[in-house]
Amino acid sequence: MVIALAASVFTAAGISTQVSAMEAGSVAAxxxxxxxASNPEGTTGSAAVPAALxxxxxxxxxxxxxxxxxxxxxxxxxxxxxxxxDNLSGALQSLLETYKxxxxxxxxxxxxxxxxxxxxxxxxxxxxDFMQALTQENxxxxxxxxxxxxxxxxxxANLFQTTPEAILETNPDIQELSQWEEGIVLKLxxxxxxxxxxxxxxxxxxxxxxxxxLSLSDNSRYTTYQNVLLAGQKGSQICTDLVTxxxxxxxSRQAISRDVVSMPVTQMQIVGTLNPPDGSTPxxxxxxxxxxxxxxxxxxSEFGSRWGTFHAGLDLSNGSSYGETIIAxxxxxxxxxxxxxxxxxxxxxxxxxxxxxxxxxxxxxxxxNPGEKVFKGQPIAYVGSTGDSTGAHLHFEIHVDGTAVNPxxxxxxxxx
Ligand SMILES: [Zn+2]
Numbered sequence: 182m183v184i185a186l187a188a189s190v191f192t193a194a195g196i197s198t199q200v201s202a203m204e205a206g207s208v209a210a211x212x213x214x215x216x217x218a219s220n221p222e223g224t225t226g227s228a229a230v231p232a233a234l235x236x237x238x239x240x241x242x243x244x245x246x247x248x249x250x251x252x253x254x255x256x257x258x259x260x261x262x263x264x265x266x267d268n269l270s271g272a273l274q275s276l277l278e279t280y281k282x283x284x285x286x287x288x289x290x291x292x293x294x295x296x297x298x299x300x301x302x303x304x305x306x307x308x309x310d311f312m313q314a315l316t317q318e319n320x321x322x323x324x325x326x327x328x329x330x331x332x333x334x335x336x337x338a339n340l341f342q343t344t345p346e347a348i349l350e351t352n353p354d355i356q357e358l359s360q361w362e363e364g365i366v367l368k369l370x371x372x373x374x375x376x377x378x379x380x381x382x383x384x385x386x387x388x389x390x391x392x393x394x395l396s397l398s399d400n401s402r403y404t405t406y407q408n409v410l411l412a413g414q415k416g417s418q419i420c421t422d423l424v425t426x427x428x429x430x431x432x433s434r435q436a437i438s439r440d441v442v443s444m445p446v447t448q449m450q451i452v453g454t455l456n457p458p459d460g461s462t463p464x465x466x467x468x469x470x471x472x473x474x475x476x477x478x479x480x481x482s483e484f485g486s487r488w489g490t491f492h493a494g495l496d497l498s499n500g501s502s503y504g505e506t507i508i509a510x511x512x513x514x515x516x517x518x519x520x521x522x523x524x525x526x527x528x529x530x531x532x533x534x535x536x537x538x539x540x541x542x543x544x545x546x547x548x549x550n551p552g553e554k555v556f557k558g559q560p561i562a563y564v565g566s567t568g569d570s571t572g573a574h575l576h577f578e579i580h581v582d583g584t585a586v587n588p589x590x591x592x593x594x595x596x597x
Pocket of ligand 1: 575
């Protein structure tokens with residue numbers, strides 16, 4: 182007996198059908214181990230044709246239990262068949278089309294083969310159920326599997342995308358290894374799809390390229406200091422990736438090309454490396470003042486009337502004061518910096534909030550900028566003699582609501 186079989190091979194380009202006539206017996210030699218029974222009881226029942234056809238010609242039962250159909254083989258494993266007129270190939274092609282996009286190459290991940298032939302009617306599925314069981318999770322459509330020599334619970338679970346536990350649950354009779362024999366038919370539900378569609382396509386997109394930052398360190402500034410000399414600019418590039426999807430989910434991405442549209446511009450900046458004083462937050466006044474010249478503890482001129490005029494602050498000088506460090510008496514924000522050649526000379530004022538501010542005059546060099554938030558105790562200038570001054574000293578004022586008050590009421594000379 183010769184049965185004509187049409188074998189369809191699914192390829193990346195879709196389905197190409199090659200028809201060949203085969204001896205049913207020769208197919209049986211290769212496929213007998215994958216025979217399927219849709220009815221587990223069939224192995225012992227009267228309609229004992231658990232195996233799909235084509236099988237050995239002589240084993241074919243009466244014509245009433247075989248029908249023309251199209252069988253599906255996944256990676257060589259026979260899963261089941263549908264009636265000839267149900268057009269399995271068309272359904273598979275439609276599934277591929279679902280994932281077809283412009284420029285995409287679509288094919289099944291598994292080796293898929295359909296074969297027309299005679300199959301036991303007990304192994305025929307409704308096409309819709311069949312496709313659902315193949316492509317969806319946890320469907321309620323069972324597969325039947327004829328246990329073969331060498332099979333293990335694990336190997337069968339792998340084959341049908343399920344677990345050994347689930348197999349034992351649906352086949353309560355098979356609980357012991359000793360019962361594992363060739364010829365037992367298992368009822369199986371796949372937990373994950375058995376058939377997957379892989380699509381591969383090139384994708385283009387524009388991507389920003391981050392800029393690099395070149396930092397120069399300044400060990401005379403606190404770590405909160407940062408001065409951007411040249412702002413960085415992001416670049417952009419056109420990317421082409423080869424992206425692989427399985428059932429519409431991205432599984433891998435390979436960069437093919439990167440075409441630079443604009444180069445990024447490196448940012449140049451200066452950052453401080455000096456640790457700021459403990460217990461102080463830049464800009465946030467503590468409400469108390471510290472002595473502004475740690476190395477000069479002498480008051481050479483007090484607040485008050487002097488030489489027929491009014492001296493609005495304290496003069497701090499010890500005879501070798503030039504270049505000594507002046508620190509912020511409290512944290513605050515630099516209100517202004519002025520470099521005059523008269524009056525206060527090089528001077529600055531720090532706003533401490535709550536109507537309080539401090540003024541530092543006649544300095545030789547100023548280290549901070551207007552708007553900068555400073556720590557309490559932060560070096561802000563060096564003692565000098567700029568403006569209307571007769572020798573190196575710090576002229577120090579404290580203002581309350583814009584009026585100079587006697588600093589002695591707010592700050593004490595530290596003990597030497
Ligand atoms: Zn003075």
